Amino acid sequence: MQLKDTQLFRQQAFIDGAWVDADNGQTIKVNNPATGEILGTVPKMGAAETRRAIEAADKALPAWRALTAKERATKLRRWFELIIENQDDLARLMTLEQGKPLAEAKGETSTPLPSSSGSPKKPSASTVT
DSSP: OOOSOGGGOOOSEEETTEEEOOTTOOEEEEEOTTTOOEEEEEEOOOHHHHHHHHHHHHHHHHHHHHSOHHHHHHHHHHHHHHHHHTHHHHHHHHHHHHOOOHHHHHHHHTSSSTTTTTGGGSOOHHHHO
C-alpha cells in the first residue's frame, strides 16, 4: 500500500491520548473487498476498552466546554485542514477498505467539515441562554 504519510495507517485504537491494542490482544482482519487481500488488523475491543474510551471522552468534555466558540472553531478548522492535506491517502485507504471508487472517496474526504467548522462561531439562542 503506497501512502505519502504511513502514519495514517494505524492498526490500533486511540483511547485517552494513546494508541492502544485490545486488552486481550485479539484483532480483527481488515480485507480489501475487491481482492480479499488482508490490509491489516484492528484491535478487537471489548467492554473494558469501551468504558475507558467513554471515561476519557467524559474527562475531556469540561476542557472542550471551557473553550470559546472561536477556539473550538479554530481546532475544528485545523482538523479539516489536516483531512484536506491528507485527502489522497485517506481516500486511498477508504477505497482499499470499503471498495468504493477513488473519486467517491475523495469527495467524502473533501466535505466533512466545511460548514460545521464555522458553526461554533455563531452563537444561537440556545448557547446564549
